[in-house]
Amino acid sequence: xxxxxxxxxxxxxxxxxxxxxxxxxxxxxxxxxxxxxxxxxxxxxxxxxxxxxxxxxxxxxxxxxxxxxxxxxxxxxxxxxxxxxxxxxxxxxxxxxxxxxxxxxxxxxxxxxxxxxxxxxxxxxxxxxxxxxxxxxxxxxxxxxxxxxxxxxxxxxxxxxxxxxxxxxxxxxxxxxxxxxxxxxxxxxxxxxxxxxxxxxxxxxxxxxxxxxxxxxxxxxxxxxxxxxxxxxxxxxxxxxxxxxxxxxxxxxxxxxxxxxxxxxxxxxxxxxxxxxxxxxxxxxxxxxxxxxxxxxxxxxxxxxxxxxxxxxxxxxxxxxxxxxxxxxxxxxxxxxx
Numbered sequence: 001x002x003x004x005x006x007x008x009x010x011x012x013x014x015x016x017x018x019x020x021x022x023x024x025x026x027x028x029x030x031x032x033x034x035x036x037x038x039x040x041x042x043x044x045x046x047x048x049x050x051x052x053x054x055x056x057x058x059x060x061x062x063x064x065x066x067x068x069x070x071x072x073x074x075x076x077x078x079x080x081x082x083x084x085x086x087x088x089x090x091x092x093x094x095x096x097x098x099x100x101x102x103x104x105x106x107x108x109x110x111x112x113x114x115x116x117x118x119x120x121x122x123x124x125x126x127x128x129x130x131x132x133x134x135x136x137x138x139x140x141x142x143x144x145x146x147x148x149x150x151x152x153x154x155x156x157x158x159x160x161x162x163x164x165x166x167x168x169x170x171x172x173x174x175x176x177x178x179x180x181x182x183x184x185x186x187x188x189x190x191x192x193x194x195x196x197x198x199x200x201x202x203x204x205x206x207x208x209x210x211x212x213x214x215x216x217x218x219x220x221x222x223x224x225x226x227x228x229x230x231x232x233x234x235x236x237x238x239x240x241x242x243x244x245x246x247x248x249x250x251x252x253x254x255x256x257x258x259x260x261x262x263x264x265x266x267x268x269x270x271x272x273x274x275x276x277x278x279x280x281x282x283x284x285x286x287x288x289x290x291x292x293x294x295x296x297x298x299x300x301x302x303x304x305x306x307x308x309x310x311x312x313x314x315x316x317x318x319x320x321x322x323x324x325x326x327x328x329x330x331x332x333x334x335x336x337x338x
Contacts, residue, residue: 001022004018005033005036008131009135011136013105016131019033019131023128024112037130037131037134038134040133043138044129044133046129046133047142047160048141048144048162049142049161050162050164051163055191056166057144057164057190058079059251060250060259062101063248063256064263069101074107074136075108075141076107076135078128078142110128110132112124125157142154156282159267159276161184162263163184165204166190166194166200167189167192167194167200181207186263187208190248191249191250192247192254192255193249
């Protein structure tokens with residue numbers, strides 16, 4: 001494992017692929033490997049890309065990656081695909097749409113399955129991002145599955161979040177719903193050559209004007225969380241970031257230059273307002289709670305015999321116990337390691 005980690009740090013692509021497999025499948029030695037890599041992280045710019053299915057997220061990431069590569073910057077791509085609830089498998093369709101990047105050693109694409117994660121990201125996604133970061137990739141795109149309003153998890157991992165909309169998909173209404181619009185740092189109307197693109201852009205701009213935190217003096221919203229203005233990362237009345245709306249046609253490279261400029265402007269804003277540290281602290285806090293929850297659940301399941309769970313489930317089904325009383329009963333069992 002130590003040799004594999006060192007090879008990945010030395011930009012060995014085969015070792016990097018093997019290491020990512022170890023991380024994703026939680027194989028023996030994974031925690032040691034991640035601990036060794038951690039001091040080498042924190043340098044990459046992490047850009048999340050989310051939006052409803054059919055908005056052209058993969059094509060957009062493909063176009064952005066080519067543009068950043070033309071500027072000499074290395075790019076890692078984590079493409080999260082939905083998992084079948086029946087077979088447990090996933091079709092890694094993003095690689096099909098990103099064939100233009102094949103053979104470029106400055107680009108590394110990793111497809112992952114959600115494995116049942118409701119927030120659009122696999123549990124291993126954060127670890128995969130860190131491996132790519134440690135391996136020296138300057139920009140890391142994380143493209144989510146496009147599951148609608150559950151996509152807010154991306155804002156807990158990315159520094160800049162792109163929300164992609166498209167005309168004709170009913171997204172004017174979806175964008176109004178709490179969650180998706182609020183996590184956007186940059187809004188993109190992709191497939192802007194289709195009818196209705198101007199209306200979609202206008203609707204998004206109108207919603208931003210109506211609900212943007214700049215109109216509130218007591219609270220501002222940062223990645224979907226309302227907080228006092230003085231406590232938000234980099235917050236002041238003059239420094240609140242207003243998400244721009246950019247229209248693109250990804251396969252034709254139309255508007256990609258404007259989108260890159262908007263992304264660079266947001267990254268500059270994070271640096272100049274010293275918001276990156278606060279954002280990273282939020283991400284670490286959320287991740288710590290998530291990992292603690294998973295570890296405590298695993299410890300509980302290990303300490304409680306399977307027949308106890310089976311009996312509790314039966315008693316709930318026969319209405320002898322309500323679910324909350326069942327939870328209390330399990331937690332009160334003796335000799336629980338947690």
